[in-house]
Amino acid sequence: MKQKVSIPLLKDHHNHPSFYALFKDCLNLQEIKDKRKALQMAQSLDRDRISVVLGWNTGFYSFSEEELNRFPPVIIVNLSLHSFIINAPAEAELKKKYPDIIANYKDPSWYEAHFSRMLIFLADMVEPTEQKIKTLFDSLYEKGVYYAEDMLLTGEKAYSIINSSPYRGRTAFWADLATFKILNPGVQRGVKGIKLFADGALGAGTAALDIPYNNGKKAGLLHTDDELFRQMQEVAILGKGVSVHAIGDKALFQVVRTMRKLKSGGISFPEVRMEHCQFINEKTAHEAKELGIILSMQPNFSDDSTVYRDRLPAQYLEQNNPFRMLIDKAGFVPGKDLIFGSDGMPHGMKTALQTSLFPPFPQQRLTLDEFIAGYCMPDKSYGAMEIEIDDSSGVRVCIFGSIS
Ligand SMILES: [Zn+2]
CATH class of the missing domain: 3.20.20.140 (Metal-dependent hydrolases)
Known part of the structure; x- marks a missing residue:
């Protein structure tokens, strides 16, 4: 059975826009399954500041200490966000400001007990800008999300950037x-x-x-x-x-x-x-x-x-x-x-x-x-999306309409 309906945009009650906005255009390894390519991309990171790399899937590859330390200063974050590795050049820089994090981040239970602090620590590496916030909210809208x-x-x-922007609501x-x-x-x-x-x-x-x-x-x-x-x-x-x-x-x-x-x-x-x-x-x-x-x-x-x-x-x-x-x-x-x-x-x-x-x-x-x-959202005044629900086909949900 096929059903076509138009429904209001999403009100996503659990998201992390201020975090995701920061990392929207940082190097992301999620789609990089070839280790040689990952090594190449990591080599071309900024030499003058600490970069954050996301999306590392340990199922694809890992880095030896030697490979890691040849990179510019970097924090490479596991896909799940529940662990990261830091190379020696970055550690040297970070241990002044974050001595307890550098001493403990490799311990999984310590990391887990300080999970929100670890995300804030990563966020500290990147400067929030109006442009980054705009890019994130615009891309959410395109995916059918009004509120996050x-x-x-x-x-x-x-907070200040979002609160003085059109996205505050x-x-x-x-x-x-x-x-x-x-x-x-x-x-x-x-x-x-x-x-x-x-x-x-x-x-x-x-x-x-x-x-x-x-x-x-x-x-x-x-x-x-x-x-x-x-x-x-x-x-x-x-x-x-x-x-x-x-x-x-x-x-x-x-x-x-x-x-x-x-x-x-x-x-x-x-x-x-x-x-x-x-x-x-x-x-x-x-x-x-x-x-x-x-x-x-x-x-x-x-x-x-x-x-x-x-x-x-x-x-x-x-x-x-x-x-x-x-x-x-x-x-x-x-x-x-x-x-x-x-x-x-x-x-x-x-x-x-x-x-x-x-x-x-x-x-x-x-x-x-x-x-x-x-x-x-409570109604379609914030935008709507047309969807097709097909009980029999492989892809049962198909968004073919655009946001009004
Ligand atoms: Zn969450």
């Missing part, structure tokens, strides 16, 4: 606690809320599941209950909303029980969100609903059930992104307390729709109406 909420403000300068800013504390009061007022982390990521095997990964390793929580309680309490005192990254069932349960404790102590927030929630079980879902927590989820991560088949225990493949349980059993309502975004992996309407309507498992499936309610 910024889950990690990279700094005051990016197309985002809202969340900041990590450390960044928030050093912002000037005017910027602090403009920040919507504080982003915290309860666990790591699937790609790095650090999302906190109740049982071990297929390699036998277990991932722990980033904080004790007391630490998370104190962090959330600090956010409440600031009067800001709170958004907690939690992927594994163990992490999600921790956030919910901490919220319950805060609530029974009379502590409240203007808004409470959990980000990703991929392995939320039915019990935790009911409790989250009762506590008024908004689930901010990414339909594109339904594909993790295929991509991470190697590391995820079999029962977890089916339990990833259980949208049917959340809507049909726990009573979450798309657009109200169930909202959708992409994390920029990748940006755009096409993957968002494809993975929502045609996910690997039936319980991950959203209807078109649920998609529009949870993932689109």
Whole structure:
């Protein structure tokens, strides 16, 4: 069956525009599968300043210490953003300003525990400009994204540029606690809320599941209950909303029980969100609903059930992104307390729709109406996209219209 409809542009509730804008035109190795070509490109980087290279897929190649140190000063970031390597010329330069990062970044658990700081550190290497911000928002628009909420403000300068640009109405800013504390009061007022982390990521095997990964390793929580309680309490005192990254069932349960404790102590927030929630079980879902927590989820991560088949225990493949349980059993309502975004992996309407309507498992499936309610602008006055949904062809979602 073929269906052609026009729908409003995306309201992407979880993205990183101030981060992605900085690196839009830096060297990206994602498509470079030939190591010789990667070596050549890295040789021609700027000799006078530290460059950031993104998209390195360790499945394609790695660099020897000698190769790495022949490059101009460089930080080469893993595709997942969950690790990077730094060559000696760059390390020599960076250890003055960032001694603890240079001493610890090679330790995966240290990196994970300081993940948002690592992104801010990378962002520090590049100057935000009006042009970079414009290029990013224009390219989002072309991909069908009107609004992209910024889950990690990279700094005051990016805030000022966006806030005095035509794009100010197309985002809202969340900041990590450390960044928030050093912002000037005017910027602090403009920040919507504080982003915290309860666990790591699937790609790095650090999302906190109740049982071990297929390699036998277990991932722990980033904080004790007391630490998370104190962090959330600090956010409440600031009067800001709170958004907690939690992927594994163990992490999600921790956030919910901490919220319950805060609530029974009379502590409240203007808004409470959990980000990703991929392995939320039915019990935790009911409790989250009762506590008024908004689930901010990414339909594109339904594909993790295929991509991470190697590391995820079999029962977890089916339990990833259980949208049917959340809507049909726990009573979450798309657009109200169930909202959708992409994390920029990748940006755009096409993957968002494809993975929502045609996910690997039936319980991950959203209807078109649920998609529009949870993932689109309120109406077509911000622009619209024509889509073709074809149940029988390989490419089931085809965007053929342009933005009006
Ligand atoms: Zn994110």
